[in-house]
Every structure is written in structure tokens, then in C-alpha cells.
Amino acid sequence: MPIADSVRLGEGVQIFHPALVNLYGCAVGDGTKIGAFVEIQKNAEVGKRCKISSHSFVCEGVTIEDDVFVGHGVMFINDKYPRATAGGKLQTEDDWTVVATVVKQGASIGSGAVILCGVVIGRDALVGAGAVVTRDVPDGARVAGVPARLMARAGASSGPEPRTR
């Protein structure tokens, strides 16, 4: 049950604790590693050779390309104005539109980060631990803070900003 039949797993995917994850209707590429207490929803795509660390949540509408590092306790989002109910009844899927998010190849997302919906995190970008990402992150850039701000552009070196495994 925690790994539903609807999950499409590539070759050599490592799920360290199959009884402690919740995966359904998603695709996970070859060689990717998935930690404990991870939930990946239907219609989420995770590429090859990624690490999805413990306690993270990947929701419907999220595309994670190859070679991406997702730290611990990272939360993705797919709805800007969530509500439990509509017209006095629990919302159903008909009541909202999933807003897509893309994490490009080679990017890294630090632990505890929150990724608002509708953003693109660029190739090889680095999102600092605990950041709240509210807009696109350019390729190779580093961002940190709440809301996340640019700390360095592609090609720039070092700096004291937070970043994490």
C-alpha cells in the first residue's frame, strides 16, 4: 500500500524503507534514492539519479528532472489559494487547478525549503536550507531566505549563504 501499484519505478531505484513512504501514481527514474517518510503524489515525475531525502513531499504537478538533490523536509505546493471546502462541501479535484512546478537538471534544494507553485528552479541552481521560493530561480543561481533572494548568479563563487544536504 505505501508503494501503490500505480507507481512507475525505473531500474535500480532505492527506497530504503518501503513501509515508511507513501508513493502513488508517480514516476521515478533509474537509480534514484528515496528516504523515509517521503510522499510523492500522482502525476509527479522524478528523474534519474535524484535523491529525495527523508520527510519531503512532492505533490501532483511537480516535475523533477535528472540529477536533482531534494533535501529533508522539503515541501512542494500546487495550489495558490487552498481551501478545505467549496460551497459547504469538501473540495474535490474539480475545484482546483494544479499549478505546475519544474526543478531543472542538477539543481539542489536545501532541507526545510518550501517551493511555491508555478516556479521553475533552474539547472544546477541551489536553494538554501529553509528558503521559501516564491519566484523562478535562474540557472546556476543560488537563493536563500524568506522569501528566497538571489545570493549569487551562475559562475559566481562562494559566499556565506545557507545551503544544505
Place this chain on the structure above:
Amino acid sequence: MPIADSVRLGEGVQIFHPALVNLYGCAVGDGTKIGAFVEIQKNAEVGKRCKISSHSFVCEGVTIEDDVFVGHGVMFINDKYPRATAGGKLQTEDDWTVVATVVKQGASIGSGAVILCGVVIGRDALVGAGAVVTRDVPDGARVAGVPARLMARAGASSGPEPRTR
């Protein structure tokens, strides 16, 4: 065991993965949905038609009214100055006073938000993803940031602030 006998569940409550939650001594109202990796402690109350999303923690002293959306990885709190020990021994319940928190009907709390104790989140209010709420949120208001600040009052429309399912 993950759903203790002490839990009072209303009609039609949906707990998607009973083996992956930790509920004890709490009350959950009719029709509410509870995701994976959720812990709800004793003396917490969750109303009807709520959504308590994966990875969230609802502690003792929290009252969540009807129609409330709680995103993923939301943390409630009931102690301002927590300590592990008192006088060289592990603290017991006698060593602290639970500080109550209320989330009013129809409110939504974005993923990754942290709600300090002793606050009231107003009716239909929206708390942005990743916000740290340190004071009361007025009815219908939208707040975001660390600490959470007012982004819009009831009746005001739109704005670029973070918010989430």
C-alpha cells in the same frame, strides 16, 4: 496502535494510511481527511470537513474549527519556553502549561507554516506557505513571512504573497 482507541472519529473521516499516522486522544469531525505522516495529540480538536495534509503535527491545546485547510508539514506549538528537563529530570506534564491555539472556521494554513502557541487564526484567514505565525491573524486576513505579516485584510483582493495547498 497508530490510531489509538482514545481517538473520537466522526462519520466519514478519511485516513488514507492508518498505518502511517499517529493519532491519540484527539477528536476529528465528520468528513475530515487526514494524510500520511500526521500526528494529532490528545486534547486536540479537529472540526468537520477539514483537510489535514501529510507531515503535519497538531498538538495538545489546538482547536481547529470546521472547513479548515492545513497544508503539508505544518507545525503547531503549545509551549513558549520548552525544556527537556526540569531539576535534572525529564519534564513531565506537571512542568508546563499548555498554551491554547485556535484556527477559526474556513481558514487555510499553507505548507511548511509554523504556528506559535497562544494565537487565534481568524475565520477564512490565509496563512502563507512557510510563514511563522507569532500573533493573531484577523478574520479574512492574509499573512506571510517570518514572522508573519499582514499582506491583505478581509475583502482586499489578490497580491503576490506566497500561499499554498
Place this chain on the structure above:
Amino acid sequence: MPIADSVRLGEGVQIFHPALVNLYGCAVGDGTKIGAFVEIQKNAEVGKRCKISSHSFVCEGVTIEDDVFVGHGVMFINDKYPRATAGGKLQTEDDWTVVATVVKQGASIGSGAVILCGVVIGRDALVGAGAVVTRDVPDGARVAGVPARLMARAGASSGPEPRTR
């Protein structure tokens, strides 16, 4: 499996839901309490009479001394510049150096806090809920915010900063 044989548990350690934790290769001192959905990695050390609350992650390289309170959903880190892959292959342990973090005796870390690697959190210090700690915290100090800033030094009293169980 969720509590590997490699774990060294002291006397009277309380793990409330052994099936809902992921502990391996770590040491946990006498009388410490561990909540649900907690992961503690190999080569992490947790002292005596600590509380490690639900949803928290303690990684390799972290030393938590005695009498420490770790709130819910706290994330530790051991790598400043994480990447999933190196040279087109998944990183292995040979590809990174663990950066150590120490939490001194009697300190408390509020829920939802993120602790960057390489820091020392001082004796009896208090880290506010939702804080992102990027540098050392002096003994007895209180810090909060993103990045965490000093709210009070040892001996100073009270203040409105966030802090939490």
C-alpha cells in the same frame, strides 16, 4: 528494521512508535524520548534525558548533548553544497565531507527550525520555532528568525520572540 541493530540505546529510552521511526547506527542516551516519524542517522549522538519530537531529522555528524529539547519537524544538515550526482553518477559517501554540528547541554530547539551544518548551539540556548540557524548560538542566548538573530543574551529576561515546544 525501523530501529536497526546498529543503534545503541541507553537505559529507559522511550520510543513511542518503534514502527514509525527510522534509526540506524546512532547512539541514544539513557532516558531520552523519541517521537514518531523521527529519523536519526548513523554517527549521530543523542545524549541523556533529551526529547526528540516527532517529524525531526538528526543527521550524521550531529552531536546532541544531555537534556536537550528538539521540537517537532526540526531539520539538521551536514553538507553545505549538496548535489545528487558527481561526474554523472550518484554521489557516494566519498564525495562529501560531513560537517559537524553540536547542540550543548540543556539547549532547546523550537519546532520547524533548520540548523545549518558546522554550528555550535550553546548550553541552555533557545532557538525559536521556524528559525534558520546559520552561525553559532552563544551559551544561554535566544535566537529567532531567518537567518536566526540574537534576541537575548544569557541572563537577559523575556521578550516577544517566537519560541516553542
